[in-house]
Amino acid sequence: MQNDQVTPKETATILELAEQCLPVAGDFVELGCYRGDTSVLLGKLLAKSSSSCGKPVDNLCKNTDNGCKTIAKVVENPCKTHERRLWIYDSFAGLPEKTTEDASGAGQNFQAGELFVTKREVIEKIRHANLHNVIIKKAWFDDLTGQDLPEQIAFAFLDGDLYSSIKTSLKLVAPRLHKQGIMIVHDYNNPELPGSSRAVDEFLRAHPQYQLRVRHSLAIIKQF
Numbered sequence: 248m249q250n251d252q253v254t255p256k257e258t259a260t261i262l263e264l265a266e267q268c269l270p271v272a273g274d275f276v277e278l279g280c281y282r283g284d285t286s287v288l289l290g291k292l293l294a295k296s297s298s299s300c301g302k303p304v305d306n307l308c309k310n311t312d313n314g315c316k317t318i319a320k321v322v323e324n325p326c327k328t329h330e331r332r333l334w335i336y337d338s339f340a341g342l343p344e345k346t347t348e349d350a351s352g353a354g355q356n357f358q359a360g361e362l363f364v365t366k367r368e369v370i371e372k373i374r375h376a377n378l379h380n381v382i383i384k385k386a387w388f389d390d391l392t393g394q395d396l397p398e399q400i401a402f403a404f405l406d407g408d409l410y411s412s413i414k415t416s417l418k419l420v421a422p423r424l425h426k427q428g429i430m431i432v433h434d435y436n437n438p439e440l441p442g443s444s445r446a447v448d449e450f451l452r453a454h455p456q457y458q459l460r461v462r463h464s465l466a467i468i469k470q471f
């Protein structure tokens with residue numbers, strides 16, 4: 248079934264940037280996984296990269312006294328200690344209540360409890376995709392602590408729709424993001440979900456070391 252939360256162009260951008268983060272040390276996270284459609288794509292990308300982990304990817308020619316000796320170049324192996332993983336988070340109880348920062352004249356959608364999906368459904372989807380590198384956590388983002396996240400994060404997709412959800416996601420992820428890592432926040436400039444842009448803009452004002460690029464409704468955030 249087509250993902251009704253993220254457009255095909257957005258999905259392509261998310262995967263392109265996630266792929267750019269493959270050489271960066273750290274795990275991937277998605278806060279707000281809903282049915283797990285984007286999670287499966289990110290999990291497959293990581294799994295594919297882990298399966299080539301440590302294998303020769305290129306042949307190099309090294310000059311020796313008697314000509315050219317071919318040596319194998321091995322990819323920088325970011326998964327020496329463990330296979331890199333995708334950590335996904337959701338309340339599995341739908342959206343929380345909006346706050347005043349989410350008020351919008353553009354519609355009354357996105358009420359508390361909307362986008363409800365069971366954790367079982369997502370577990371089944373991950374299993375069906377034959378992925379063994381995904382950790383699924385059921386929690387309200389406000390109840391998460393640093394211990395619930397990977398120590399180091401290479402790539403993050405933050406898709407909690409509402410002001411408080413995005414604000415908390417940024418607070419949790421930013422301190423663990425590798426210097427060359429990327430965070431993507433969904434619904435930037437979406438008039439129906441103004442809280443997402445508000446949370447991003449506040450974060451950027453408080454953390455001037457980060458720069459923003461916008462593609463479609465994706466806020467792409469990385470350090471200068």
Ligand SMILES: C[S@@+](CC[C@H](N)C(=O)[O-])C[C@H]1O[C@@H](n2cnc3c(N)ncnc32)[C@H](O)[C@@H]1O
Nearest residue numbers: 252279280281285337338341387388406407412
């Ligand atoms: C737009 S959907 C995510 C779509 C998904 N990223 C995808 O690409 O298909 C938003 C999800 O965020 C979850 N969510 C929003 N705010 C949350 C919060 N504060 N704590 C936990 N889950 C939250 C909702 O339950 C919902 O499943």
